[in-house]
Amino acid sequence: MTRERISKMQEKVNLIFSECDSMELLEQALKVEPQQILKMLLTSSLRGRGGAGFLTSLKWKFASEADGNRKFVVANADEGEPGTFKDREILDKVPCKVLAGMAICAHTIGAREGYIYLRGEYNYMKKSLQQKLDEFNDKIKNMLDFTISIKSGSGAYVCGEETALIESMEGKRGEPRNKPPYPVTEGYLGFPTVVNNVETLVYVAMIMKHGAAHFASLGTEKSKGAKVFSVSGDTPIPGIYELEMGMNLAEFVELFGDGDTKAVQVGGASGFCVPRRKFAETIIGFEGIPTGGSMMLFNSSRSMYNVLHNYLEFFCEESCGQCTPCRVGCQQLRNGIEAVKQRKLPPSHLDVLSKMTRTMKIASKCGLGQSVPNSFNSIVTSFKEEIIY
């Protein structure tokens, strides 16, 4: 029953993984004027699918207006958020659609060079992807002056942040830059650069194929379109699902839960933990909790202390260390909950930590440190007794 319902919901959307001739799609798309493409993206309301949710039309518009002898298109395949595995699946199943999306971007902003930044953990995909790339580069030769290559990461979560990614592409430590300037004006090697999530690029291709109105008709007023969700944890049916945006969490849990779901972590370690009593009122989308697609379910057998400790351990390791609020903050949070658990500090210490997260949110340089408070506060607020006892 549930499986049938999920199948129906997926069929209604079916954009990312649908079969389509990418070359034909691209040929048609390249006939459309850049200005018209920007207009279509604006109408579609497509926002970045990596998590931050910036309007794709705006990003491309800025890059197209920026001056530069060279311009770059980068597909961000540094998928490191715990619980997210959709980009790997997309690159594996429909790589040509990603490449088509990149070429459409190149045509729109006037770029001649493109890169896929593939995380080191996905090195085993590199060979087949390179083959697809070579074929693609060869096929588009007569259509567009644009060549794509691969750059590999080497195991650093923070490189998913676009300026850290660019630093890494330049052969440096993956430390986020000060913003502004944004990559759309000063990106890779100082030239205007569009960095888009893999999924976003496929949606661009699909908007060119099916029209902006079709995309905008999916989802809700504030969260238009669809999204690929990576479902894991305590669920009988873990996997990748492309669904409309704006679903409420109660509905989601009814479909994917194991009947005993006590909490869902929306958006991975940097996202929010939603307890059962708030499922009905929580929307998965920009009007509620925006997400890069990571959906982890926890049933009542799970200790939320362990979950939070796991996340904090993760952030301690992955904080790049250049700004103090993040570097020290992450360690203080982890040490703090350990001390409370071991009765070395009173439960009231959690309030001290919570206060400190406000500083992290304001003073951290990039999204990593700024989003650590999300999981910390949402778990500590909803599951205080589990953290203390």
Add this chain to the structure above:
Amino acid sequence: MSISLSVKTAIEESGNSRENLMSVLQIIRSDLGTLSPAILTEVADQMGLSRADVYGTATFYSFLETTPVGKYSIRICRSISCDMKNKNAVREALENHLFIKKGETTKDGMFTLTETNCLGHCHEGPVMLVNDEIHTELTPDSAVKIIEEIRIREGVDE
């Protein structure tokens, strides 16, 4: 291959400009197994970069080890989805089988066992990477079997 030749080959393959440093280091890491101070110095000299610069880049990335590691890097995913699927049992089985603890290398220099952050296979955990090969839906037994098979392939007697 000598260090100097290996570095030269990697630079020829990647290109000599600064933005190719990652690629150079990645190739050498996979050829020579580790990025020792002597190697990093050689890279700096041949690319015309400061040693601190090269060292700084290498040490930032967890897959670019600057200390000796085994021929095979076993990286078990430690993220919460794999943790919930009992990755600890897999790690313990490997620790017992290899007679090492997490973070250590076997005496014969064959295997290094570590835990790493999300490998992006959360729906089929627990998972591990052995060099660039991914293994999913592990059990303690299946993980040990994978290591045994590598041993056989390498022709090493236990």
